[in-house]
Amino acid sequence: MASSYPLPPTREDSWFAPLSIDLIVKVFKTTFFHPFVAWIIPLCFRAQNMKYTDPPMLVSMGWAAFITLIWTLGVINNRLAFGLPREVDLSEEVIVITGGASGLGLLIAEVYGMRGATVAVLDVEEMENGEARGVTYYKCDVTDKEQLAKVAKQIEKDLGPPTILINNAAIVPGKPLLSLTLPEIDRSISTNLLSHFYTLKTFLPYLTSSDSGATIVTISSVIGILGAANLTDYAASKAGVSALHKSLAAELKQSHPNIRMVLVTPGQLSTPLFYGVQTPNAFLAPVVEPVDVAKEVIKAIDEGQNAAIGMPLYARWIDWYNVLPIGFQAVVRKMSGIDKGMGGFVGRKGVKEGKKGGEKGGIVAF
Structure with missing residues (x-):
């Protein structure tokens, strides 16, 4: 899906601009760190009549065995953590x-709509592309419990009982706490956190009654x-969202083990929600394209998996930050420039300037 939004201001482009640690790791994972490729090397040595006792052969076989062991342990780790997948039939x-009217939510909706799945989008904004094949739009404020209950009944009537819920709506006021008004704080927390409780309470009865199981996807943030x-309000709400997801996963594992839980913890996404935000380090913390996140989310849903998705690379290891000595954390934080990233923030209002009125930080897709 081509974006209709202008790109945010960036530093001067150069030939190495697309280069990031994520790209390097991806290349290595499909080459030297892949078991199949690792075993090709000793096979090539054998094709040259090299003896098993020769140093190059021993080193290459040792490396291949090590990579195979790591890969096997990874498979076992995922199985222990997430269990067996459920069968997913998109036609059912x-x-x-x-928050599926734009950004990541709309991208996922359009992909599933084109693949023949039945998709319902809930948003207070009109759909960015007007309409999408296989996608039904419902104007709904997810912070309004009564609207949610009404829309849920309408979805069941129009499309059938929901089996997959993707909590994606979010807003970013992007102001210092002293500049936030109390209504802005209420609206931010309601949209980013309380709405998750409301949607879960509304749709869980449908999800738990599905004989083939169900999937819940939560979009959080590093x-x-x-x-x-x-980002005080946004950070607090996203921390709550992650805690909610993990606690609910523990509950449902006991009461409804056929429900799959997917937690998505991305870094900065290239969507209107964060328009104007500058990534502190394009190499270590590259801006994530929505299509890349969508691929991982769709893969987890299609395969019926429980999953924890972190993008870019640092997002998968970010929990270790809190293990560091507090002084070292302060140094890393200052060097990263994370607290200066919002300096150029304009949000969705800046993108829509001159097109359409609206409050800065409106409910949008992450």
């Missing part, structure tokens, strides 16, 4: 996406772990 699934200047 009814997917509900909050900011919920790190925090950042001018």
